[in-house]
Amino acid sequence: MHYLRLCRPPEIHPGRDQPILKLVLTITTDLSDSFLSPPSPIPLHILGAYNETDANGNKALVPVPLTPSPPPVWRAGMRVLKLHLPLPPSTNPKKPRVLETIQIRPADIGLTALSTSDILPGNRGLIMPVYADMPRPGGPGASATPQTCFRSLRIEPCLRPAATGPQQRPQPPALLQIEEDLGESIARHIWDSGVVMASLLTDLCLGGGGGGGGGHGPRGLPLFHDLLVTPPDRRHDGRGRGLNILELGCGVGVVGISLAKILSLRQTTTTTAAAAAATVAVAAGGSPHILITDLPEAEEKAQTNIARQQRGHHAGNAPAPEPASLDFEPLDWTDGQRGVFGPKAGARAWDLAVVCDCTYNTDTIPSLVGTLSAVHRMSAEKSAPGDEAAPEEALAAGAVPAAVDTAVLVATKRRHESERSFFDLMAGEGWVVKESTEVPLPRLGGERQVVEVYLFRKQR
Ligand SMILES: C[S@@+](CC[C@H](N)C(=O)[O-])C[C@H]1O[C@@H](n2cnc3c(N)ncnc32)[C@H](O)[C@@H]1O
Numbered sequence: 001m002h003y004l005r006l007c008r009p010p011e012i013h014p015g016r017d018q019p020i021l022k023l024v025l026t027i028t029t030d031l032s033d034s035f036l037s038p039p040s041p042i043p044l045h046i047l048g049a050y051n052e053t054d055a056n057g058n059k060a061l062v063p064v065p066l067t068p069s070p071p072p073v074w075r076a077g078m079r080v081l082k083l084h085l086p087l088p089p090s091t092n093p094k095k096p097r098v099l100e101t102i103q104i105r106p107a108d109i110g111l112t113a114l115s116t117s118d119i120l121p122g123n124r125g126l127i128m129p130v131y132a133d134m135p136r137p138g139g140p141g142a143s144a145t146p147q148t149c150f151r152s153l154r155i156e157p158c159l160r161p162a163a164t165g166p167q168q169r170p171q172p173p174a175l176l177q178i179e180e181d182l183g184e185s186i187a188r189h190i191w192d193s194g195v196v197m198a199s200l201l202t203d204l205c206l207g208g209g210g211g212g213g214g215g216h217g218p219r220g221l222p223l224f225h226d227l228l229v230t231p232p233d234r235r236h237d238g239r240g241r242g243l244n245i246l247e248l249g250c251g252v253g254v255v256g257i258s259l260a261k262i263l264s265l266r267q268t269t270t271t272t273a274a275a276a277a278a279t280v281a282v283a284a285g286g287s288p289h290i291l292i293t294d295l296p297e298a299e300e301k302a303q304t305n306i307a308r309q310q311r312g313h314h315a316g317n318a319p320a321p322e323p324a325s326l327d328f329e330p331l332d333w334t335d336g337q338r339g340v341f342g343p344k345a346g347a348r349a350w351d352l353a354v355v356c357d358c359t360y361n362t363d364t365i366p367s368l369v370g371t372l373s374a375v376h377r378m379s380a381e382k383s384a385p386g387d388e389a390a391p392e393e394a395l396a397a398g399a400v401p402a403a404v405d406t407a408v409l410v411a412t413k414r415r416h417e418s419e420r421s422f423f424d425l426m427a428g429e430g431w432v433v434k435e436s437t438e439v440p441l442p443r444l445g446g447e448r449q450v451v452e453v454y455l456f457r458k459q460r
Helices: 192-206 220-231 254-268 273-284 296-311 365-382 392-396 417-428
Strands: 002-006 011-014 021-028 042-053 059-065 083-087 098-106 129-132 148-153 174-181 244-249 290-292 325-330 353-357 407-412 431-440 450-458
Touching: 002 098, 002 129, 021 042, 021 098, 042 083, 148 192, 174 192, 174 254, 174 296, 192 254, 192 353, 192 407, 192 431, 192 450, 220 407, 220 431, 220 450, 244 254, 244 325, 244 365, 254 290, 254 296, 254 325, 254 353, 290 296, 296 325, 353 365, 365 417, 365 431, 407 417, 417 431
Parallel strands: 244 290, 244 353, 290 325, 353 407
Antiparallel strands: 002 021, 011 021, 021 083, 042 059, 042 098, 098 129, 129 148, 148 174, 407 450, 431 450
């Protein structure tokens, strides 16, 4: 995929007749190691969202196209694009309009990644738009220009479940919004594998090809589909409990946050019979809990993104239901491999550990694998049968829970062959690949690329 990027924060300068919005853009890969070189020029579209107050004092965000005529274009060979855009003057000089947010995307919607359903087909959603909150003139924090931008995707499966039950009022689409740092540095950014995983999870949990419809999950991951949608039944009363998911190396939080959002949506969606059945299943099992972890320096951005998600970003500004709980805790794999966990990671038995795009550095692969095995060990010990007083009838009925057997989901866009050592080390520690799939990446030109997804379990 390619990503529109702001090289520096957008600026508004007072022009002679009207204010001027100054933008410096580029379009690169996720690693920023090459610029987009399209076969034909790509016209761009710039949209502003203004905060306006109506006669009754109600505030609303109003979209206003800011694209000049002719539109700016991105051509092969370009490295940077500088734009000076005159902003529409305020109609009421006493109440100047405030530009809150801008969106920059290809003018051709077919090239643009606007929804998770644009990603999986592999031939659309080739370029990820960029959004930025504008600095507030004179407002709180006016001196601190935001050095961040954000990405926004509607959470929509490629294949919707068949509508077999009574239809409810359609809900506004849910949005996944992830903040990242500006510019081309590769720290604190979103990555292809995370975007693909968010899209795959949407299809698995909310799609018609298996999410809620019973049968096998789509995309060749039936075991993983079942793990996500069937509550683990470990309680003596047989009601099950919520799924516990631990993410390692979460970065800005794309995968864990989308999991929380998607599992919440699955839990609250009742527009179809299939989804209603799923609602009952998950509700009976309690709410899922997702803990995302990374090095301490990743915490600030991950927490910002958790807060962004919990504010609820539905298109149409409707409040978002969030039954799945979501939290962050630092976890360095050099500690994890020795079984040293923080209070949050150490508090639960984890049904699933998720690792996305973390296997590219051969130096850290041994501690990552060691941490996965230590999580498995701790989870089994924490949940070992006999640590709770089971009623005799439950014992007789064989309802005593089994120890939690942590599964591991790994997604990777392989960058070099040495990543093979991750799979060798996993095999050496008794981890077995139970199923796998390849998801092609949307790509404009260049070689075909895929994100590989693996579900591991420990050999018994
Ligand atoms: C390429 S990023 C992937 C981020 C995220 N999983 C995604 O797909 O967007 C790799 C992540 O691994 C984390 N990481 C690297 N070494 C680590 C370690 N020793 N302990 C914990 N996290 C580590 C980095 O901080 C970084 O966030």
